Structure formats: C-alpha cells, structure tokens
Amino acid sequence: MKSNFARRWKGAMITAYILSLPTSYLTAQENLVLHYNRPAEFFEEALVIGNGTMGAILYGGTDKDVLYLNDITLWTGEPDRKVTTPDAYKAIPEIRALLDKEDYRGADRAQRKVQGHYSENYQPLGQLSITYSAEPAKISHYQRTLDISRAMARTAYQRNGADFACDYFASAPDSVIVLRLQTESAQGLQATLSFNSLLPHATTANGNEISAEGYAAYHSYPVYFDGVNNKHLYDPERGTHFRTLIRVIAPQSEVKSFPSGELKVKGGKEALILIANVTSFNGFDKDPMKEGRDYRNLVTRRMERAAQKTFEELENAHVTDYKSFFDRVGLCLGKTDQAIAALPTDEQLLQYTDKSQRNPELEALYFQYGRYLLISSSRTPGVPANLQGLWNERLLPPWSCNYTSNINLEENYWAAETANLSEMHRPLMDFIANLQHTGEESAKAYYGVQKVWCLGQNTDIWAMTCPVGLNVGDPSWACWTMGGAWLSTHIWERYTFTQDKEFLQQYYPVLKGAAEFCLNWLIEKDGKLITSPGTSPENKFLTPDGYAGATSYGCTSDLAMTRECLIDAAKAAEALGTDKTFRKQIEKTLPRLLPYQVGKKGNLQEWFHDWEDQEPQHRHQSHLFGLYPGHHLSVKETPELAKACACTLEIKGDNTTGWSTGWRVNLYARLQDSKNAYHIYRRLLRYVSPDGYKGKDARRGGGTYPNLLDAHSPFQIDGNFGGCAGVIEMLMQSSENSITLLPALPEEWKDGSVKGICARGGFIVDMEWKDNKVTSLYIQSRKGGKTKVCFNGKVKNITLKGGKGIKLL
Template structure:
C-alpha cells in the first residue's frame, strides 16, 4: 500500500456530541470502536449498560457447499420465457437460480456496572459527551458524594476498550457483570471476569418463514465461532478494594479511581477456515492482550489511543460557518430536532455530521478482510434486521464512498481485502448458478464467509434475491483506490480481481436485436408494471445491470492500459462496449430503468440503481452526456425527497454530480431529519428516514450507510475530480457561501485545502502524493499544475 493523504490541521468547529440525560434507547447511546471491538455506552447513573461487539463474531462456517447445484440449467427456460414476454412465468422460474441466505452478525454481550448507593435520587448537572476529535466518551454528574466521572474509549493500538471510573470523595461502590445472549459461561477470580461462549454454526434471517422462530439459530458446542472476553478492574494500590464472587461478578468497594479493561478475541481465522478446528488460539491471544494493556497506566493507554486516532481524524478539517450561540449551546439531540422542525440554520451541526461519518469509519473499519457491516460494528440484536450482513446492491459500497475523498484510505483496506475473498467463492457461484467458467460474481448479500450465491432458498422475492451484479459494483473500489493513491503495486496485485469481475460481466451478456443485454436481470428491489398489469422484477436489459457492467469494463480496461497488459482483453472490452444497449430516455423525460418504457410500481422507490453511471460511476456527467444528465435529474424529480436514510445519502451525491447545489443541500438537510428511537412510544414520535438523536443513520431502523453517504456527499458538493482534473465548489449551496476545508483528497493522488467567500475560492493549496499533473477548475477559470512527489503548491 502507498503513502496516504496527510494534511493534518487543527479541526475547527464543534466536534462534540452532547446530551443532558442518560440514554434510554440504543439510538440515543454513544458508540465507540477500535475497528474490531465496539461498545455502545448508555451513560446510566444507577446502572450503566455498555453493549459490546466484535466485528468477527458471526454465525456460520466457511461457505464451501453449493446449495443449488446446477442452478444454471434453468437459464434457457427463463430466457425463453422472457423472449416470449411471459414475465409472470419468468418470475417464477427465476427462483430456481437461488441459493442460501447469508449468516448473521452477532452481539458479543453486555457489561453492566451497578452502583450500590442510592445515587439516582441525588443526581444533578448531568452531562454525556462524545468528543470525536479524541474518540473519547464521557459521562459526568454530581451526586451527594461529589462528582462522578466515567470515561470510555476503544484503543486500536492496545486492542481493548477502556473505562475509567472516578469518584474522588467517598469512592466507588459498584458491581461489574457480563452477560450474553449467546451460549456462554462466566467466572471471576481476583479482579477479573472471564467469559467464554460460541455463536451458532448456522442461522436464518428474521424474514425467512421456512423455519420456526426458535430455530433461526442452530447451536453446537463443537461448531461455530468461539469467543473469550476478559474484563479486569484495576485500582490504585491502597485505594479501596476490588474482589470477585463465585457468581462471576467483580465488586468495587471504596475505590476513588478504577480502570476497567475489556478485551475479546474470537476464533475467526479467515473466511475459508473452520473456526472450531482451524481457528485462532483466541484464549492465548486475549490473555496476551489483557496482560499487555494491564501493565500500562490509564494515562499511557489514553495517550497511545489519542495519538493513533488523531493520525487519521486530524487530516481533514471543515468549517461551514458559525451557529448562533443560543443554538450551539443546546444538547445535540435538541439541536437536531430544532434543525428539523424549525428549519434552523446550523452549519456547525452540518459539519459535525460530516466529521462524525469519518469518526465512524475509523472506529469500525480496521480489521483486515472484514469490512464495516450494515450497522458498521454496533449491533445489540441476536436476530438483527437483515442479519446485519453486507448488502451489496448499495449498502456495502456506500459504507466506503468517503474512504478516499475524506482522507481515510487505510479504512478502505478491509473492503479491498474482502474483495479477494469474494472472488474465490464468486468463481464457484459464476459456474454453478450462471453457467460461466470465466470470472466471478456476487449476489444481493454476503457475510464474513464471503458467500456470493444469489439468496432466497427458491422462495425469495426476485426483486432482491435474484440480483447478480454485486461483483461488478464492488470491484470498482479497486480502481477508485488506485486513482486516489496511484499505488501501482496495489493495482498490479489486485488487477486479476478487477479483470475477473469484468470477464463475468462480458460472459453474462447475451445478444438481442444486435445489441448486448443481460437476461435475466432485475433492478435492485424495484418492480415494474407490465402492460397486462403484472407487477414483477424479472426482465431483461435493465439499465442498472448495463450501467454497472459499463463501469466495471471501463475500469478494467483502464487498469489493463495502466499496467500495459492484456491487449486482447482490452480489444474484447472495446468490442463489447460498442455493442451494448445504450441508455434511453423515457416518455416522462426520465432515464429509462427497464428495457421497455414501463412505469415503476412505486415511482418514489428508494433505489435509484439505474443512475449508477452518474454516481458512484463516472460515465454520465453534465459535460460529457448532458442529455442523460438531464434525464437523471428528471428521474430524481419524479422520485421526490421522502425516502430512507441511505437512499437520501445517495441522492445528495447524485444531485452534487448534477451540479445542482440547491437540491443537494435540500436533500442533505433531509438526511439530518430528526427521527425518534425505534422503541420510543411517545405522542411526539417521528418516524421515517433520517438521523437518530445519537446522529446514527435511520433507514429506519439503524443502518450506518447513510452516515457514510452523507459524509461523501459533503465533499462532492465541495470538490469533484477525475483522472485529469479537479473542480472546486461544483455544487456549493448558498447556505455555505463562506467556509474552509483542508485535507480532502482528489483522484490523481492530490490533496486539496481551500478557503472560499461569496462562493468563490480565495485561497487554494494542492499537494501531490506521487507527482503528477491536473487541471484545476475554479472561479470560472482553469489552471494546470504539475507537481513532483510530495510537492505542495499554493495556487492562490
């Protein structure tokens, strides 16, 4: 991997989430993470709940069996039915090409700290905070004995979660317990709790009706991923007492300061290794981690954590203007609510949301080959929504849209490594489900085992279960990473993966009326209305299939040219692109989604997959394909602005690419629409897509992709780039007429810092990582700059 963008500057603005009461619901609690371990902190005063996660704790085992052998044999039947325009029966037949569901991401457990005194009656001056500039959460309040403070952080260098409790007057009286929804046992010795358990060796999603609810998870002590958790309470010598009980609890009595260390390791040892028989020595590893951390003081652990975290977070600063003091002084949830209900101006909240996306990515994406999942890292449910898996028809990829532009390229690595795993299982899927021995593909879902087959168990709705373009989509991240880093070694190593995805796409195409199309195909989760009134998903020549295929082929071709290899492959791509069915504009002026100009069952559907070529793709643009860009704009106009969280994040980026600053900002505000916690039952409950009180994305329920999509969208409004140029302030809204940003990254290996006023750039600095040339577009002018490696130039 190459050197990455570095332009650390002091961050400006408010970088603290603040609340004046404990969290009652998950969507109010504060999340911390070190990329592998995560915690959700509620900030209770009588009982403190801290939910724990490990990103490698999943149900299942390596995905080595084909659920539906020879499924590809159904293809001629499906294609024949489609050729006869028999969509009803084609829909039924398409279910024959479905395999098993993904496995499920699991919660590790919960640490509770129960205080022994009757403090809840004497609480005042309560404060709960998350400082994302330091990645430290704090709970503080006064009680009858003085000030109680709890500090929490998740250290990546030491691979532990740290909690420091302080009550300087009379000391702390509390009991520590660990519980888990998984099969486990816990014991305590001295000042330490040790818990051990295991996940199910197989699970089914909550929405699958083929098994009873009590059989969704299948357990066997000899199978599945194991875990061991150690929780140690360390007090200063002579400062009170810490002791254990046979019940598996640890009690703190009279200590004025206690450091609680939490370590966990699972037996997961790779996507193709049996975690029970080929797993890591998790017991030895967790013991080693605990011993190493326990030798350090709290101050040493904190310093190491902050230094490590700020190496990444401090690279980018953003100032969109000042918020009125009367608003900025309010708790974050109240600011969010007023922002929604009274349409208040709050540029500091808007900038905080952007930086919070960067905080979340650093916190949940640092484990090699295990990317951020549907909820990033933080899940409390044993049967979570959509298995908390990787949904590859948008959500997995959206998690990483800001990785390069927001100067967090290292956090892209877990996904990039995961693609290599997908290519291996995906080659089997290409052969067994789609009848091609060239390349690899990926269906609607995947999991830690890199499953790639189309899901559904022959009962799934084809609108989502029968999609197969995940490999084409996710592989574009390889080329994107290269464009930002110019790391030829990385490109050479990963080029076979990109080529394999392109080979599948070309082999999957069929000819109809002299043009290449896909058949069968779907447009993710959307449905059409056929002339006879039939509502279906299975069809042919869908725009989203062809858009993702085009982008994949264009990327693979450019990669081959860059590496000066595979001339025959390049020629094959050129011939294929020339014969692919072109984009078409529908009767409403929209970009046509289906082969026939049919209406959608839901005109405001959350998915806009057929706009892929505009964003995150690059082959539709306002300057190169203005007619298609206008059709994309019309499509978005028809869809409106009421949708889910992740979809709203996507639309911010689409409008930004259209240079539509007014709508880009309007949709960004929609993304920050205040949503009540899911289980909140009050009369003033607000439902829908937007943002929860703790700033996590509301699909709803919680999905983290909207946070990352919104983060990426801010940069798309401020800067856009391609292989040869950088455009500054392409979709800057009037509300951000003055501001400054530093450290954002552009394609070509450039880092940009600038200030602007009255919507015009006033100062501009560009740094080149590898050396190169780019043309800058700003203030109605263009200027070409040529830089050497690591050279910085003040353009103005």
C-alpha cells in the same frame, strides 16, 4: 484542596465544558463534541465507540451503566463451501426463453430456481453492567459527551452532591476498550461489575478479573425467513468461539470476586477497567474450530500487555493513533449561534428539523462523524464495516446486519478516499479478493459461467456469493447478479486516489475476473448486448396488463454497472501495461451495449420497456449508477442523460430512507445542483425518534436518530457514510486528469474552508472560499503527476513531483 477532576466538573454545564476545552479540541473547523443532558434510554440515543474490531454502545446510566459489546469477527456460520442449488444454472435458458416470449410471470417463477442459501448473522458479544450503590441517589448536573476529535466518550454528573465521571475509549494500539471511573464521594467507589451474553457462554470471576467464554451458532437464518422454527443452530464443537476478559485495576479500592461471576469495587477514588476479546475466526475459508485462532492465549496476552500501562499511557497511545487519521481533514462551514450550539445535540437536531434553523456546525459535525465511524469500524483485515458498522445488540439483527451489495456495502466506503481515510478502505479490498474465490463457484453453479466470479445481493464474513432466497425469495431482491461488478469498481477507485501501482497489480486479477463475468453474461438482442435475466434492485415494473414484475432483460442498472466495470478494468490493464487482447475485447464490447434510453416523462428509463414503476418513489435509484458513484454520465459529457437523471430524482421526490437520501445528495452534487444537494442534505439530517419510543409525537421514516446515526429506519450506517461523501462532492469533484472546486456549493455555505480532502490523480486539496469564490488554494501531490484545476471560472494546469505542493491562491 479540590482535585483537578472536581474543579473541572463541579457544577459545570455542557456549555462551560465545551468552552473550556483546549484549542486543539475546538479547532477553527467546528465543535466536534456530541453532548446530551440525560442518559440514553434507547440504542438510537446511545453513543458508540470502536477500534475497528471491538466496539461498545454506551448508555451512560447512573444507577446502572450498561455497555453493549461487539466484535466485528463474531458471526454465526462456517466457511461457505456448499452450493445449495448445484444445478441452478440449468434454469437460465428457460428464463431467457420465457422473457423472449414476454412471459414475466413465468420468468419470476423460474427465477426462484436460481437461488441459494441466505447469509449468516452478525452477533452481539455481550453486555458489561456496572451497578452503582443501591442507596437512593440524587443525580444533578448530568453530562454525556462524545468528543470525535479524540474518540473519547465521557459521562459525568453529581451523585448526592459528589462529582462522578466515567471516561470510555476503544484503543486500536492496545486492542482493548478502556474505562476509568472517578469519584469525589467520601465513601469512594461503590460498584458491581457483571457480564452477560445472548450467546451460549460461561462466566467466572477470579481476583480482579471476569472471564467469559462462549460461541455463536454454526448456522442461522435471517429474521425475515419463516421457513424454520429455530433460527439458530448451536453446537459447542462448531462455530466461532470467543473469550472476553474484564479486568479492574484499582489499587486504592477493595476488589472482590464472587462465584456468580461478579466483581465488587469498594472504596478508592479511581478505577481502571479494561475489556479485551478475541474470537476464533481465522479467515473466510478457515473452520473457526478446527483451524481457528488461539483465541484464549491471544486475549490473555492482550490483556496482560494493556494492564501494564496507566490510563494516561493508554489514552495517549489511543489519541495519537486516532488523530493520525482524523486530523487529516478539517471543515468549516460557518459558525452556529452560541445559544443553539449550547443545546444538547438531540435538541439541536430537532430544532434544525422543525424550525429550519441555520446550524453549519451541526452540518459539519455530521460530516466528521461519518469519518469517525469509518475509523472506528473498518480496521480489521478482510472484514469491512457491515450494515451497522460494528454496533449491534440483537441475535437476529435487521437484514442479518450483513453486507448488502446492491448499494449498502459500497456506500459505506464512498468517503474512504475523498475524506482521506484510504487505510480504512483496505479491509474492503481484502474482502473483495475473498469474494473472488467463492464467487467463481457461484458463477459456475448458478449462471453456467466458468473461471470468472460474481456476487449476488448479500454476503457475509464467510464471503458468501450465491443469490439468496432458498427458492422462495422474491426475485426483486433475491436474484440480482451484479454485486461483483459494482464492488470491484472500488479497486480502480482506490488506485485513482493513491496511485499505488503495487496495490493495483495485486488486485487487478479480481477486477478482471468481475469484468470477465460481465462479458460472459451478456447476450445479443436486436443487435445490441444486454443482460438476461436481470433485475433492478428491489424495484418492480408494471406490465401493460398490470402485472408487477421483477425479472426482465436489458435492465439499465445492469448495463450501467457492466459499463463501469469494463471501463475500469480496461483502464487498470492499460495502467499496468498488460492484457492487450482483453482491452481490445472491452473496446469492441462497450459500443455494442444497449444505450441509455429516455422515457416519455423525460426520466432515465429503468427498464428495457418504458414501463411504469410499481412504486414511483422507490428508494432505490440503481439505474442512475452511471452518474454516481459511476463516472460515465455527467452534465458536461452527456447533458441530455444528465437532464433525464434530474427528472428521475424529481419524480422520486424527497421522502425516502436514510441511505437513499445520502445517495441522492451525491447524485444532485454530480448534477451540479447545489440547491437540491443542500436541500437533500438537510433532509438527511431530519430528526427521527428512537425505534422503541412510543409517544404520540414519535417521528418515523428516514433521517437521523438523536445520536446522529442513520435512520433507514431502522439503523443502517450507510446513510452516515453517504452523507459524508456528499459534502465533499458538493465542495470538490475530480477525474483522473481534472479537479473542479465548488461545483455544487450551496448558498448557505458561501463562506468556508476545508483541508486535506483527496482528489483523483493522487492530489490533496486545502482551500478557503468567500462569497462562493475560492480565495486560498494549496494542492499537494502524493506521488507526482499533472492535472487541471478548475475554479473561479478559470483553468490552471499543474505538474507536481511526489510529496510536493503548490499554492495557487
């Protein structure tokens, strides 16, 4: 009699697999399985799993299966205790004087004096290779899946007519990555395991376990910096160290270790593989060697605990933990034709792009995939999701795989609160608090502002805050000053959703410090307060004589972020009943800020002067910050400025990078432009070929890769999170005292339902709608409060006690 394993997979195709899943897997919301009919050849086709600290990139090979492993705390570098350019602040008066003379060439040159070092690089941990029998094999009925409702991946196929499968998951409760190999072959398992790393390391094998120890560089430079020949500086006595353990538990098999560091598994029908890793990283301000964690003993204890459990016990703990977060939100945007849904996910994405097929389940899957990625990459205290979440294969990743604070780091967390994942927001809060410490030194050394903090464009695990560039960087990206102002707005955002006074009390000094930098950085010009010098992230203006400049004064984005930061700080102080003098200072400052200006084309002006952009379709739209993610521009309160924002987006057009597209979904939603919000959402789901694919039919540009990861391109995870946030922004918008339902609902989603999304004021919303009208509505309050709910042309005022709910329809 065949085993359950064999019956489940014998000759099964992916459609049958999906239809056979328990109803708890296929809820009323949508199909939550990414599925493919071949192994991944490129990273952009591979599937990713993670437990918030460790991650794996899964290719699902049949002759050799390679898992690329990551640990979110494995970076180059050491604590950021050195000011590269200690007298940089002395250049600020010079730059201001040049700007007063409208000498933009000179200002750009002088700005290079106000630059420090680059961020460090996020590093790959290594690769686990599982090589199967060297004998020629006929592979059939191949399936590769990722069930995001359970955070479980699986590769299954027939090998010479015998069923084979490998299950994969990354467990947060047990802090390990788990694999289970199963076969129905008469010969049993025939597999060789080995570990390798791009970092300096040593590997040994003993009994049924591989052990590897290595270390990252104590300093490195980004891939785009050409000022040095050696990008990585190594010293075995410095930098972050790691220890990786890989254990095979296969009682029915013969497991042998070899001096080469390999393990061979022979015979038996099943093997459990556990992967554990710990680094010596012990905090942004701790030397990872002198003050590091006891990583060797920690990883040993972690492995011993996990090895005491069966696969089923590990799986149950993992799924229970994961679903406690994931299952909070459900979304149904309609049903996809069964023939389309049965296609592999990459083929669905391609047809969605080329044939404009209706595929509401794919649209909902992309939303839920964003939630899956945030749970999987943001659970380590003080270490938020980076530019690639936590999945990186390169020693010199694009943009160092760092934290880029002029949009990308913030966009990673736009859906954290609305999508009911507030716990995943907490690592960012801790990180912002770390930035305050190093940011005080940067504010003093680079800008001459005392006892406040700031942040430039880039940062890293060591909470680096200085402007980058090493005195040769282009000021358009190297000399931005408003990272602290933008990031700190997340503190007030989190409070508005959670109503957690204890949290606000703890983090209020961080928000206040960023606001105080803004107050101190402002100068007066023609009776109005502006910033000088300033830039609009990565963009350039054209002066009347044709010069493409970056350094200016009174940049709209600077002032928008200053406004939002000051407003948030004042609200936080009021909520805590503190700092009356500080609040009054803000109240006096806000009306004196240079107001928004509308340009000759009807657009929201980006620069102090109504000048052309060097690149009118530039990917950044930082001057629209006040509309989204800020709150001080809106269709209702500032209709003329909202109209100017819409004109700006029209000028920029549709073709842009992945993260920028994700931002534009939210901007159009805030404009209550349902048609364009949906159009841009579809544009975000535009099929993009893997970077390494060289065929004549290759698709390049911004959009979505076959594995549904965001294509900047190359891969950046921020677009996934921006798109996820944008779906909720179309379905619901809120302020501290109001909730508006279906403000930008596209006609394509005229019937649907959502449960568990969160509104400001501490409310949780479940609703159904039909023909664009809400037909069922239940609202619950976390801690008690009142709000007004706007839907179907009506307004209802509600007051609820904490933990209580009300059915309004």
